[in-house]
Every structure is written in structure tokens, then in C-alpha cells.
Amino acid sequence: xxxxxxxxxxxxxxxxxxxxxxxxxxxxxxxxxxxxxxxxxxxxxxxxxxxxxxxxxxxxxxxxxxxxxxxxxxxxxxxxxxxxxxxxxxxxxxxxxxxxxxxxxxxxxxxxxxxxxxxxxxxxxxxxxxxxxxxxxxxxxxxxxxxxxxxxxxxxxxxxxxxxxxxxxxxxxxxxxxxxxxxxxxxxxxxxxxxxxxxxxxxxxxxxxxxxxxxxxxxxxxxxxxxxxxxxxxxxxxxxxxxxxxxxxxxxxxxx
Amino acid sequence: xxxxxxxxxxxxxxxxxxxxxxxxxxxxxxxxxxxxxxxxxxxxxxxxxxxxxxxxxxxxxxxxxxxxxxxxxxxxxxxxxxxxxxxxxxxxxxxxxxxxxxxxxxxxxxxxxxxxxxxxxxxxxxxxxxxxxxxxxxxxxxxxxxxxxxxxxxxxxxxxxxxxxxxxxxxxxxxxxxxxxxxxxxxxxxxxxxxxxxxxxxxxxxxxxxxxxxxxxxxxxxxxxxxxxxxxxxxxxxxxxxxxxxxxxxxx
Numbered sequence: 001x002x003x004x005x006x007x008x009x010x011x012x013x014x015x016x017x018x019x020x021x022x023x024x025x026x027x028x029x030x031x032x033x034x035x036x037x038x039x040x041x042x043x044x045x046x047x048x049x050x051x052x053x054x055x056x057x058x059x060x061x062x063x064x065x066x067x068x069x070x071x072x073x074x075x076x077x078x079x080x081x082x083x084x085x086x087x088x089x090x091x092x093x094x095x096x097x098x099x100x101x102x103x104x105x106x107x108x109x110x111x112x113x114x115x116x117x118x119x120x121x122x123x124x125x126x127x128x129x130x131x132x133x134x135x136x137x138x139x140x141x142x143x144x145x146x147x148x149x150x151x152x153x154x155x156x157x158x159x160x161x162x163x164x165x166x167x168x169x170x171x172x173x174x175x176x177x178x179x180x181x182x183x184x185x186x187x188x189x190x191x192x193x194x195x196x197x198x199x200x201x202x203x204x205x206x207x208x209x210x211x212x213x214x215x216x217x218x219x220x221x222x223x224x225x226x227x228x229x230x231x232x233x234x235x236x237x238x239x240x241x242x243x244x245x246x247x248x249x250x251x252x253x254x255x256x
Numbered sequence: 257x258x259x260x261x262x263x264x265x266x267x268x269x270x271x272x273x274x275x276x277x278x279x280x281x282x283x284x285x286x287x288x289x290x291x292x293x294x295x296x297x298x299x300x301x302x303x304x305x306x307x308x309x310x311x312x313x314x315x316x317x318x319x320x321x322x323x324x325x326x327x328x329x330x331x332x333x334x335x336x337x338x339x340x341x342x343x344x345x346x347x348x349x350x351x352x353x354x355x356x357x358x359x360x361x362x363x364x365x366x367x368x369x370x371x372x373x374x375x376x377x378x379x380x381x382x383x384x385x386x387x388x389x390x391x392x393x394x395x396x397x398x399x400x401x402x403x404x405x406x407x408x409x410x411x412x413x414x415x416x417x418x419x420x421x422x423x424x425x426x427x428x429x430x431x432x433x434x435x436x437x438x439x440x441x442x443x444x445x446x447x448x449x450x451x452x453x454x455x456x457x458x459x460x461x462x463x464x465x466x467x468x469x470x471x472x473x474x475x476x477x478x479x480x481x482x483x484x485x486x487x488x489x490x491x492x493x494x495x496x497x498x499x500x501x502x503x504x505x506x507x508x
Contacts, residue, residue, distance in 0.1 A: 056409055057409075058405055058408060058409055076408055076409050076410070076411055077411070078411065080409075081409075081410070082406070082409040082410075084402055084405075084406060086402050088402045088403050088405065088406035089403075090403060090421070090424065090425075091425075092424045092425070092427070092499050092500075093424075101407075101410060102410040102411075104420075105407065105410050105411050105412045105416055105420075106410075106411060149410075153410065
């Protein structure tokens, strides 16, 4: 069996983040392997969204550096796309304009960007809704628009900030299944923030457990046994259930 | 077949005018003419050309004042919303302008600028600008931060964020401010004519009041209200054209 050295798409080295006196992140170092989905899992207030935004270049780190595909980054770039928890859609624009917005900001011409946007709108299952407005869509549909927008710019790294927490449970389960297929089919690196243990174990190739204030990585878990199983059987797999329980035991002490 | 909104507008007009006619006939007040009497007076003024001459006078300060208040008001409002320093310098001026009683300011205006067009334009602006500026600056300041962040994450420049996010996001409140401000501007134009020197429509109102020609007085008042309503409808059409997504089903 040959050992493959996985390249890291994103590396976080020694990142500190202070908000005035409050130390949100302390000496955070983490690697995100290329082509895989890594979750940042932890209770509320453990700095996972802060870390994600620093990687995205939306927040500056107080100290330390973020390396994406070999280069140090401090601002947003074409190599990273963000999916927001509250969808962040423009209510005055229709679906196709929202999805094509990333391309619009990059100066892509109207016909070309609408063509690309249409393709991704079809991919996320919203075909026919190109000219609808956000207020006419359900929560799940709005998040699909956000996802299509992030996919349209074809960035190698996709950052997702609790993307499924604002939708109902049934839609959330469907999204988790769709995400597994997406990771398999797209050759991208996914960094996924969540506070749901089941969600993290279900979708991730590796899970980084973050502990609160100040944030640090307590352990990295790589669920492996059930990754190849089809989407329906994973939730019944015994390794899946054991992993969820052991993570809960680790986190429990920090919630009590 | 009439559209629903047009039908409702005509229906509410019919109800009000019907009530007015009834009130006039049952003698609520000796000075209240019936709706039909006022319409006859309006018709006479139209035929004699009096109403057009009057509007030629009134429209000058009104149009100038409304244009200045709208364009410069929105411009100042956006700047005040974006820059804290500008906010500190200019917000107090408009807050005071809105709060100060106009009747007290008019003698000061006459002393400074005389009794001509300039003073009347000032009155229109004092009535119209504060609400336009303050609404615009409030909307700009309160742009939801997540949409701004989204634009930055997709490589939007500062200019992109202002033109493509902040202004469209603020547009519903900006247009609400424009509706309130322009209505106040119409009031200002008539007030200026009643209080500074009588010209135009304001002159018709005060002269017919002095000669107890109440149908003409009400006709003049009706005409200015009608003009204001037409203008507000125009504003609504402009908003719908510029920002189609703003119409979330409740603009009439």
C-alpha cells in the first residue's frame, strides 16, 4: 500500500485574534488537506466562525499567517469562495443576478456570466427559478442560491459558515446528502463550520474539534470506516454512531 | 379591464368626493362648498387660463426646490451615512431644520434673501430636505453588514460595495424619504406664497378667501393636492423601474 502525502490547500499557522481585551483565538495552527472536507466543530463561542473569516480574508488576524496553495493571504481572493449562514442574498436582485454576482464583480460580461450562472442554478436544483426574487423562495432555496453563487466562481477552496443551520431539519438532511455528492464530484477543498456533531461526522473527511475561549484545537478526528458507504447507510453505521458519542463526551465537559 | 390598483384609487376618490359633496349640501359649514361647485370653479379657471398662469408662477420655486432637495438631499444623505466626520458636521443642521417652526424662520429668510424666488426656493428646501437627508443617511448606515461582507468576499471594491450594495439596499427607505420630502415640498411652495408674497396658486387661495369665493379656494387647494398625488405616483413608477425587486407585493 503506497502512502500518499496529501498536499495542504490551506494552512493556518500560529494565528492569534484579539477583539480588544478578549482573546478569541490563541496560537491556532491547523492544516486542511487538498480535495477533502474538513469540519471545524465546537460549541458556541469557540472561535470557529472567526477562524473561517480570517481564512477568507474578511477579518485580519492579530498575529500569525494563513497560507492558501502556497501563498500567504491577508485579503479575500479568487482562490476562496464563501457560503454565508444567513444566505447574504441581495433582496433587490433576482436569482440569476445573485448567482452571477461573484462573476459580475470580477468583470465577466453579462451573457457569459448568466450562462455560467444558469448551469449552476440547474446543478443545485433551482432550474426554472432564475427570475424569481429571494422573498419568493423558501429558506432552503435561498441557501441553494448562495451555494450556486459560491460554486460559480470556481474557486479551489470553498468556505462554508454553518450553511445549513438556518433551514429546517428535513432540508438540512437533504443538504448533507447533497454535500457528500458534491465533495465526491468537485475537485475542491471544503472547510465547513458547524456546531452539530452528527452533521460533522456525516459529511467530513476530517474533523477539527475546537474548544472555547481561547480557541484551540483539542483533537483531529478522521472518520474512515464508513466514508465509502452510500448516503442512506451512513447514519446507521456503528462507527458513525460511536464517533458521534465519543465527540459528545469530549465536548460535554466544556458545555457544563 | 382596470388594474386592481387603479380601480382602488378611483374607488377611494369616488368615496371622498361623494362625502365632500354630501357635507357641502347638508351645510356642515357655511364656508364649505360642495364638491361639484368646486369642480365648476376649477373648470372655469381652466377655461380662462387662470390656473395655468398661476401654476407657471408656483411651479418655479416648487420644481427648483424639489429637484435640489431630491438630488442634493440624497447625495448629502449618502455621504453623511458613509462618513462619520460628515455626519458630525451636517446631521445637526438638518435635524434643526426639521424641528424649527417654519413660520418663525420665514421673517429671517425675508431679511436675508428678500421676497423673491430665492426665499421661496429656500422654504421648499427647508420643508423637503431634512427628511430626505435623514432617511437616506439612516438607510445607508443601517445596511445589513452580511451583504456588504458578501460583496467583499467576492472581491468587490469599495466603489462596488457603495454602488451595488449600499445604495440598492437603501433604496426603499430613500424613496420613502423622497415621498415624504416631496410632499412636504409641495406644502412649502404654497406656504411660501401665503406667507411671503402672494403669487400663483397661493395667491388664488388667499384672494378667493378674502373675497369669500370659497369654491375657487377649494378648487385651488384641490388642484395642488392632485398635482402632488400625480407626482407621488410618478415617483413610485420611477422606483419600480430602477429597483424592480423592491416591489415585494405591497406597493399598491
